[in-house]
Amino acid sequence: MIRINTELCIGCGKCAGNCSARNILICSGKAQVQGECFNCGQCVAICPQNAVSIPEYDMEDIAEYKKDSFCVEPDILLNMIKFRRSIRNFKDKKLTSDDIRMLIQAGRYTATASNRQDCRFIVVQDRLQEFKQLVWDGIGEQLSTENSPLEEFRGIYLRKKKDPADDKLFFNAQAVLIVASNITEDAALAAQNIELTAHAMGLGILYDGWLNNVLSNLPDISKWLHAENKRFGVTMLAGYPAVRFVRTAPRRKADSVIL
Numbered sequence: 001m002i003r004i005n006t007e008l009c010i011g012c013g014k015c016a017g018n019c020s021a022r023n024i025l026i027c028s029g030k031a032q033v034q035g036e037c038f039n040c041g042q043c044v045a046i047c048p049q050n051a052v053s054i055p056e057y058d059m060e061d062i063a064e065y066k067k068d069s070f071c072v073e074p075d076i077l078l079n080m081i082k083f084r085r086s087i088r089n090f091k092d093k094k095l096t097s098d099d100i101r102m103l104i105q106a107g108r109y110t111a112t113a114s115n116r117q118d119c120r121f122i123v124v125q126d127r128l129q130e131f132k133q134l135v136w137d138g139i140g141e142q143l144s145t146e147n148s149p150l151e152e153f154r155g156i157y158l159r160k161k162k163d164p165a166d167d168k169l170f171f172n173a174q175a176v177l178i179v180a181s182n183i184t185e186d187a188a189l190a191a192q193n194i195e196l197t198a199h200a201m202g203l204g205i206l207y208d209g210w211l212n213n214v215l216s217n218l219p220d221i222s223k224w225l226h227a228e229n230k231r232f233g234v235t236m237l238a239g240y241p242a243v244r245f246v247r248t249a250p251r252r253k254a255d256s257v258i259l
C-alpha cells in the first residue's frame with residue numbers, strides 16, 4: 001500500500017498524473033491513494049517533496065538522482081554491448097561478496113512484467129563442487145532410464161566421464177548464477193543486465209542454455225537450489241575471464257524493419 005505524507009505533500013499532482021494504474025487522486029490539495037496497485041514505485045520516484053512511500057519496500061534503499069549518476073554516453077553503452085563476449089575460460093579466482101552483491105542488484109533493479117519482481121537470484125560458488133557432482137550424477141541417473149529427457153547430453157556426459165577437464169556444462173567457471181522465475185522474459189532481462197554489469201566489472205559470463213536445460217530436468221535439484229515453485233529461467237557461468245578478446249565479433253546484417 002502506498003502512503004502519502006500529507007504534511008510534505010504539496011498537491012502538485014505529479015504522482016497522480018504519472019500513475020499508470022490511476023490509483024492516486026488529488027483531493028483538497030493533497031494526493032490521496034484510492035486502492036491497491038502493483039507498487040511500481042514511480043510515485044515515490046517522481047515526488048519532488050519525497051512525500052510518498054511504500055512500506056512494503058525498504059525505503060532506505062532509495063537513491064536520489066544526481067546530475068551524473070545515471071548518464072552513460074550512448075556510444076560507450078553500445079560499445080559495451082559490442083565488446084561483450086561469452087566467456088568459456090575462467091581464472092582461478094573467486095567472485096568477492098561485493099561482486100555478487102553488485103550482480104544481484106543489477107538483476108533486482110530490472111523491469112518485470114506487472115512489476116511482479118518474481119525473480120530469485122541463486123549464486124552457487126562455495127558449494128560449486130558439490131553442485132557439479134549432483135548435476136553430473138543426476139545426468140547419469142537420468143540417462144540410465146528409458147526415454148530420458150537428457151538423451152541429447154549423453155555425448156557430453158560420456159566425454160566428461162572420460163576426461164574430467166572436458167566439462168561443457170561448467171567449463172572452469174568459479175560460480176553459477178541462476179535467475180529462477182516463472183516469467184521467462186523477466187529472467188532473461190534480469191540476466192542481460194547482470195551480464196552487462198559483470199562485463200563492466202571485468203567479470204565474464206556465459207549464458208549456459210545446456211545447464212539450464214539439464215537443471216530443468218533433474219527432479220531433486222530445485223530443492224537443493226532453493227528454487228522450488230520457480231522455473232529455471234536463465235543459468236549463467238561466471239568468473240574472471242582467462243581470455244582476452246582484441247576486437248568485436250562479426251554479426252549478420254540487422255534483420256530490421258523500419259516503417
Ligand SMILES: Cc1cc2nc3c(=O)[nH]c(=O)nc-3n(C[C@H](O)[C@H](O)[C@H](O)COP(=O)(O)O)c2cc1C
Nearest residue numbers: 084085086087088168206207208209210211212249
Ligand atoms: C540463451 C543462450 C544460451 C546459450 N547457451 C550456451 C551453452 O549452453 N553453451 C555455450 O557454450 N554457449 C552458450 N551460449 C552462448 C552463445 O553460443 C553465444 O552467445 C553466441 O555464440 C555469440 O557469441 P558471443 O556471446 O561471444 O557474442 C548461449 C547463449 C544464449 C543467448
